[in-house]
Amino acid sequence: MSALNLKGVGHAYLGRTVLDGIDLTISRGEIMALVGPSGCGKSTLAHIAADLVEANAGQIARGYRRHGMIFQEPSLLPWATAEGNIAFSLKLAGVPRRQRAARIAETAERVALLPEDLRKFPVELSGGMKQRVAIARALAVQPDFIYFDEPFTALDVALRRRMQDLVIDTCAGGQLSGLFITHDLQEAARLADRIAVLDSHGRGVLGIRPFPSAPAERTDTTNFEWVQSTLGNDPLFRHIHDVDERQIT
Numbered sequence: 528m529s530a531l532n533l534k535g536v537g538h539a540y541l542g543r544t545v546l547d548g549i550d551l552t553i554s555r556g557e558i559m560a561l562v563g564p565s566g567c568g569k570s571t572l573a574h575i576a577a578d579l580v581e582a583n584a585g586q587i588a589r590g591y592r593r594h595g596m597i598f599q600e601p602s603l604l605p606w607a608t609a610e611g612n613i614a615f616s617l618k619l620a621g622v623p624r625r626q627r628a629a630r631i632a633e634t635a636e637r638v639a640l641l642p643e644d645l646r647k648f649p650v651e652l653s654g655g656m657k658q659r660v661a662i663a664r665a666l667a668v669q670p671d672f673i674y675f676d677e678p679f680t681a682l683d684v685a686l687r688r689r690m691q692d693l694v695i696d697t698c699a700g701g702q703l704s705g706l707f708i709t710h711d712l713q714e715a716a717r718l719a720d721r722i723a724v725l726d727s728h729g730r731g732v733l734g735i736r737p738f739p740s741a742p743a744e745r746t747d748t749t750n751f752e753w754v755q756s757t758l759g760n761d762p763l764f765r766h767i768h769d770v771d772e773r774q775i776t
C-alpha cells in the first residue's frame with residue numbers, strides 16, 4: 528500500500544469549488560513536492576489529506592501510521608516553553624509521561640536546540656528558533672509521514688538551507704514519506720523525489736515529474752541545472768509563472 532492515495536478529491540468553500548478531481552499517490556519513503564500558482568488549493572489539499580478538513584468528494588487512503596505537520600507559521604502555544612510545546616504534542620500522541628523527557632532531548636538535539644532554548648517561551652525565541660521547535664514538535668511523535676506547508680518560506684537563506692538539510696537527513700533512511708508544499712522549485716529540487724503541479728484552479732494534478740536521483744545524492748549544481756532546464760523546456764512548469772492569482776480568487 529502507498530503512503531497516501533488521493534482519488535478524485537474535490538472540495539468547495541461556501542459553495543465555491545477550490546479542488547476537483549485530484550488524484551495523487553505518494554509511495555512509502557517518498558517525498559512529493561507540490562507546487563502550483565498561489566491560491567490553487569495546495570494547503571486545502573494537504574489539510575484534506577491530513578484529515579483536518581473533510582473533502583466534499585473523493586477517496587483518501589492513508590497507508591502511514593502517524594503523521595506530523597510543519598507549517599509556515601510555527602503556531603506554538605504561547606503560554607508553554609519550547610519544551611512544553613513539544614511535550615504537549617507527545618501527550619496528544621499518547622506517549623507515556625516517563626518517555627517524554629527522553630524524546631524531547633533526542634529531537635531537540637536533532638534540530639540543534641540547546642537545553643537553555645528549551646526553557647524559553649515562544650516570545651523569547653527568534654523566528655528560526657520557533658521553527659526549530661515546530662519541527663522538533665512534529666518529529667518527536669516519530670511520524671512516518673510529514674505534511675510540510677511552506678515551512679521555511681519565512682526563514683533567512685542560511686537558516687532555510689540548514690532546515691532543508693535537516694529534512695534531507697531525516698528522510699534519507701527511507702522511513703519517512705511526505706508532502707512538501709513550496710513555491711520554490713529550487714527547494715523542491717533539493718528535497719523531493721518527485722514533483723507534482725496543481726492546476727491553477729485546483730482542477731486536477733497537471734503532471735508529475737521525477738527527479739533524477741535521491742535528494743541526498745544530488746548536488747547544488749545538479750539541482751540548479753534541473754531548475755533551469757525545467758523552467759526553460761518543460762511546459763508544465765511555465766504554467767505556475769504564467770498565472771496571476773487575481774484570476775483565481
Ligand SMILES: Nc1ncnc2c1ncn2[C@@H]1O[C@H](COP(=O)(O)OP(=O)(O)OP(=O)(O)O)[C@@H](O)[C@H]1O
Nearest residue numbers: 540541545564565566567568569570571572775776
Ligand atoms: N477556510 C476557508 N474558507 C473559505 N475559502 C478558503 C478557506 N481556505 C482557503 N480558501 C480559499 O480556497 C482557495 C485555495 O486556498 P489554499 O490556501 O488552499 O491555496 P494555496 O494554493 O495553498 O495558496 P497559497 O499558495 O497562496 O498559500 C483560495 O481561493 C482561498 O481563498
